[in-house]
Amino acid sequence: MGETQFRHATLDDTAAISALLQAQIPVWQRIDAHGTVQNLPHAQLSIYERWQHGGAWMSIETAAIHLSRLLRGAGMALIGEQDGRIVAYAELYPGDEPAPFGRHLHLAHSVTDHHDPTLPNAMLRYAAGVARSTGCQLLTRSTAPDESTLDAVPLATVQRYTLPTRTGQGFYKVNDHTNSSAAQIDGWQMPIGRTQSAATHWEALWTRVWELLPEVQARRTHRLYISAAGHEALVCCQQQLYNPRAADLYCWSPKPVTPPLLTALRDWAHRQEYRALACVVHPQTVALLGSEAEPDPYIRQIYAIQL
Known part of the structure; x- marks a missing residue:
């Protein structure tokens, strides 16, 4: 060899x-x-x-x-x-x-x-x-939590929760957002959906290149700009492959999740006839999801190798 x-x-x-x-x-x-x-x-x-x-x-x-x-x-x-x-x-x-x-x-x-x-x-x-x-x-x-990584330092642990959608009382603005430039999220965090990195998910989800496959195009994927009580966010909501009444949620924003943003996301999804949102979040966000959120076994750990 x-x-x-x-x-x-x-x-x-x-x-x-x-x-x-x-x-x-x-x-x-x-x-x-x-x-x-x-x-x-x-x-x-x-x-x-x-x-x-x-x-x-x-x-x-x-x-x-x-x-x-x-x-x-x-x-x-x-x-x-x-x-x-x-x-x-x-x-x-x-x-x-x-x-x-x-x-x-x-x-x-x-x-x-x-x-x-x-x-x-x-x-x-x-x-x-x-x-x-x-x-x-x-x-x-x-x-995965039980995998070892060379000379690595743990940075974050995230877990997936299923959150039912529902109508809310908040005021918010939502528009389709077609600009796919990754420069928009420089310096932003990804408080929902981050199992890899903000840039990795952006390149996979926001560009429409794979919609040249009819089966990918047929799957509902919403790319949105949302503003709720002064909290702006770019959100991708993607219909689950085997459960069309549920969607995976991804969110990029300058700041962590706030209650008005969460209310807006649940209300918008309910109006789109989704009944559940799958949200991967950090432990500090879990309390905002409320008692209706149900955890599942999917857990990821983000490690760093110091350079």
Whole structure:
């Protein structure tokens, strides 16, 4: 096994990166019109059916689009090579948020060839060097509570709650918001929905590039500007895939959640005929949700590697 060489990816690496990520999928499946799960070869699935196994990297067609967006500045793509073969991939997003995150580089995805157990930490060290060279204060990543991370310091723990919608008495303003520039959220926090980083979620949710897939376009996704009692926020509300009366909520704002904003979100969602909102929040926000909020087992921890 040769020495691993790390570098930034180029568009020529698309097929090899896609193959590495597809190799992580043990079984390719489709649910037919009768609700029966079928095991099928990758080639027999549609682009969207492959997408459901792991996103854009599951087909060469969408992988090329995704990598081109990263190379044009939406994020960063790093690879590790051994003897000319790509054996490691990492996807990172630069962000600037209030403390404790500050100016950081977030490691959203890291995949390595399972035959070499040294690769995960080697890629992490390389990513830390890239973060340092770009002037970031931290390299952050999100894991399940029981996963360990090299030389990491815990920054935050978040948990998902289901909150019923209801009509409220507050006054608020809501408009569709089509501007997808990430510069709008520089210095803002993400008090609801942050399981990765504010920039990572923004690039995944606010741009409409994946609506070229009819199945993605058919899923209700609301991108909104909301102002409630002087509290402004950009909000993405996305219909859940298997529960159309519920939606996942994501919120970017200059300040933490306030009761008027929460009242506005619940009222607006109720008027859109949603009956529940899935909200991932920090512990300090839980009390604002009230006794109606129900926790579920989904918990993530955000760690930082000091640079």
